Amino acid sequence: MQTTTLSFANLHNHGELFANLLRARRKSFIVRNNWDLPEAMGMEFDQYDTPASRWVAVHDFGRVYAGIRLTPTTARVGIYSYMIRDAQLGLLDSIPSNLLYEEAPVAENVWESSRVFVAHDTPQKLRRVVHLHLIEEMTKAARDLGATRVLGLIPANWPRWAKRRGLDAEAAGPVMHIDGIDNQVVSINLAEKMH
Secondary structure: OEEEEEOOOOHHHOOOHHHHHHHHHHHHHHHHOOOOOOEEOOEEOOOOOOOOOEEEEEEEOOEEEEEEEEEEOOOOEOOEOOHHHHHHOOOOOOOOOOOOOOOOOOOOOEEEEEEEEEOOOOOHHHHHHHHHHHHHHHHHHHHHOOOOEEEEEEEOOHHHHHOOOOOEEEEOOOOEEEOOEEEEEEEEEOHHHOO
């Protein structure tokens, strides 16, 4: 099993991995969750998949088991910045604007984690290992990018696994029922993990 952090600067070194990641996202979010998201050529994407973002993939022999997108909170593409902030500003119909307790940050040291998934067909015996690899690579990639904090809108069951994965995480917004799933914005402190 491998973990890879992709960027527009290194996509060419990884063959079909980026396309396979977007295909796996489509299966997770459009096919499995029935979310109304943009898609083309069997891949899911949105306005936040830009050269400013990074994508973490847990994969093996062309199969993508899990993924995360990291986007700087300083990103700007037209009227969009990053998903959590844009939702708070009322730019996204599918996510309530009251998802944060405070104003969404715009700072070089804060990155957003989004499009987090573990593929539905990942065998149960591999899921813990896949999840561990995903969180470790996300933390490493965010640190390497200078992040001291990561914000993510994730399933609200995060307290069950965050401590086991060594994450210093806390709720940054209320639990919200979105598309049939209880979600919550979480703030992950990476400051103590910086070298």
